[in-house]
Amino acid sequence: MEFAELIKTPRADNVVLHRPLYPAVEGTLCLTGHHLILSSRQDNTEELWLLHANIDSIDKRVVLQEAHRDSTPTSPVTSTASEPFVGSLGTIVVKCKDLRVIRLDVPGMDECLNIASSIEALSTLGSVTLMYPFFYRPMFEVGEDGWQAFLPQQEFERVSSVTGDWRLSHVNKDFSVCPSYPALVTVPAAVDDEALRKAAQFRHGGRFPVLSYYHKKNGMVMMRSGQPLTGTNGRRCKEDEKLVNATLRPGKRGYIIDTRALNVAQQARAKGGGFEQEAHYPQWRRIHKAVERYPILQESLIKLVEACNDQSHNMDRWLSKLEASNWLTHVKEILTTACLAAQCLDREGASVLVHGTEGTDSTLQVTSLAQILLDPRCRTLRGFQALVEREWLQAGHPFQQRCAQGAYASGKQKWEAPVFFLFLDCVWQVLRQFPCSFEFTEHFLILLLEHAYASQFGTFLGNNQSERSKLKLPQKTMSLWSWVNRPAELAKFTNPLFEANGLVIWPSVAPQSLQLWEGVFLRWTRSSKYLDEASDEMVAIIQYNKELQAKVNALRRQLAQLETEDKVRESP
Template identity: 60%
Template sequence: MEFADLIKTPKVDEVLLQRPLEPKVVGTLCLTGHHLIFSSRQDNSEELWLLHRNVDVLEKRFIGTVGTLTLKCKDLRIIHFDIQGMEECLNVAASVEVLSTLNTSLMYPFFHRPMFEAIKEDWQLYNPSEEIKRLSSLGWRLSDINKDYSLCPTYPAVIMVPDTIEDDVLQKSAAFRQLGRFPVLSYCHHNGVALLRCGQPLIGTVMRRCKEDERLVNAALGTSGKRGYILDTRSPQVAQQAKTRGGGFEPDAHYPQWRRIHRSIERPQGLQESFMKLLEACNDTSAGVDRWLSRLDACNWLGHIKDVLTTACVAAQCLDREGTVVLVHGNEGTDSTLQVTALAQLILQPEGRGLRGFLTLLEREWLQAGHPFQERCARSAYSTKTRQQAPSFLLFLDCCHQLLLQFPCSFEFSEELLICLFEHSYASQFGTFLGSNEQERKQLKLQHKTVSLWSWINQPTVQPQYLNPLYEPNSHVIWPSVAPQSLHFWEGAFLRWCRSAEESERARDETRRLANKHSQLQARVWALREQLAELERNDPGP
């Protein structure tokens, strides 16, 4: 199949482009295999490139012979094109609808050839072979039992497990856990206690038992003799109902060394509905302050942030203050579980707050851990097809934004990086977020056929725009507040197309200017201290 066969009308003149807060522009609209390109007639001063993959919903409206195409995008933009002639308008609409839903192998990342030299090492920022050098003395080992992905299709080929557990025990435990996601190491704190993640146990209504799974879970406790915590991201009622579908939770009688804690986090479908209501409120330009606040409260997006951050803080407190092992799971262990384990590490681990450390965290806790990006990000908030779609990763990024607001000097990266990750997770010229697990990415040969987003971010000319000018390394644990007054609506992500870009850019420039001035003054203070110390050393005294 050729892309040209899918494009009924490749070029249309006299098209009117309309966007919020931007002047209307007349120009030429062109369609390529992967992009919709608009160029103005006024000395080409306006040019818009839009990935077809970025189109979430396309709506058509006709008044006489003039058709209006409204493109609602996955990055939350809304763009209007007024096209003369019904046939041309329908042809453009039909072409975009087909090109925006091409299968994976025909997506733009497989055709994109960047103007910079991509580094293959950026495809694997997290190397478990390097990590085990530090953890082998703490009772952990690498297992390649999943090297062909037959044991657990959503796990990576190499996983970290207790060194006292044989591979045959892992096989039995995988058969006992949802999707074969048996307990594996997520993070080991500086005090030696571990954070693990897995899928729910398949006990069902018959209270099925697996002694190998019990042995694996207890092995994570080591020889400390302390009890561990099982942090279930479902309410007790939801966890109980899961038994009727073959799932459930660990019975106290079979896991006596563990205490179960329930912290309810919204499931993917409910989260998607909340996201859709949030965008409806953001696009309601006629709403007054009271109505806007009422709609924001009704969608409960900030409530979901509070739930996730609270659960992550509970996990972090158990690890850091009580020195106890924590095992996190919900149903499948691919959404709320990853939100909690990743945020707990940001709270506890200073390295994760650096730019490279944060990207490494995403590599380990989201990409290698099997979050189904291909399903969750197939559609955004404007589509009504919500069966598998959910903004789980976006909610995590919003939680990171809350941490950044509360600890503005403790993160090396800025809000711009979080927005960049949000956009590329839904539509990108890079292959990083394609596929839903390591197995699928290897089958697609992404490392050889596409370029990693990390390679682009780490370019010397690009990286500065994602750095935080206020950053000062903080080696301590950060404890965020989850009080309602401490959580803020993320305007930079949800309203950036509804407010002036110039105003935001001026604010960023002023922040950078003040940060540079602060650095200069700080350098001057250190120079004066050195001069004073030198004078004191040379002064013989009375």
């Protein structure tokens, strides 16, 4: 298919762009295969480059202009013999997945309708291979191949350097045992591949328990999996029991954290799912935490965005809408469960198995957040990238499905949900409470959020490693990490307050401790000028303090040298 077939009007002049917080700009609108571009001849105005993949929905309206009036558009009216019409003005409202809303005033009814239909077609391309990452050619020099930056072998070496209890298995090398797992997985050394195959048949989607995190402090581990397929007959699998128990030390007990409420887990048995029976897993204590499943999250996000965009309501109405969205309730649920997992590992000295139903959504939210609390490396720029790669991309979170549409899309699909969005919000909540313990800023979290929904890079394409392998993404697209890890880009996301903290951090999950992520939900409607100025001032103060500290250290060295010379002169 040629993109030209979808572009009915490739160019329109005298188009006016309206954006909150910016003056209106008149310029030329151009449509390409992957971008909407508006360029103006006015001085000091930036071009608008908008990826079609970032467009969630569009609304269009055509207004007729009467001959005896000026060019100001009126409300829609009908023509009469005494008042002929001389033209029309079309308005296209573009709503984006990054929550931006812009308005385009296009002269001419035909041009407006053609542009609107072209945008709709180009923003909903059916084939993944037609998306921009397959056509993008970087203008920067690639210093590091991001596709090779965070391989399972490298993560396994960190574990194998401190313990020999684990091995790297190739049982899923052709993705036949578990389609959503990577080709290499870390499993207990005492369990062979045949047992893994049988355990996979007992777990939802073939997601048998694999290592998620090794806690070096005490040797405890966190595993993740899909739900066991016990069904109504209480089916069991001895290979699965052996696999799970292989993570326990002699005399130790473990915790199974099920991210579903008990009644939900019980209902799952009627559909062939279920949970671990105490009789078959006597060394494990099961804890149920009601983390909302992904179908509910999309509606929650829609309500929150609608509340944030409504500038007319008073304080009571705003607070009521914020509460009704339940977004912060979901944040609290996930943080609470992650803290529980971290507490079991660090304070109870017990290993943990985390799963919900599929093991690709709430499970990953909990395991990755727990690691951020426990592991200082995950709070660094590179460590957080490794965490996203390991616990989300390689672990099989279906990004292509979950991030297909955002909060503004009209036709919702049941598999769409802001699961990764919610995880990043949780990370921001912790970052806000521990501003000196993270090497990165919220701008890095926002960058990841934007690229998960629309990107020139191939990192978030596909639903799992099997699909990415078939699409040959490493050969045909550029990795986001290749761009992020350039020194010039890293500097933009580095937290000037960062001081390495080797301790476990314990965030407050009290309702009054959780806040709306204004940097995301209000960034297009409320100016951040004063916050930016305060941030710049803070950076300047920190830099000045470092310079003073350097001078103090230099003077101390000079003083020590002078004292040494005096002693030498005074000695006989």
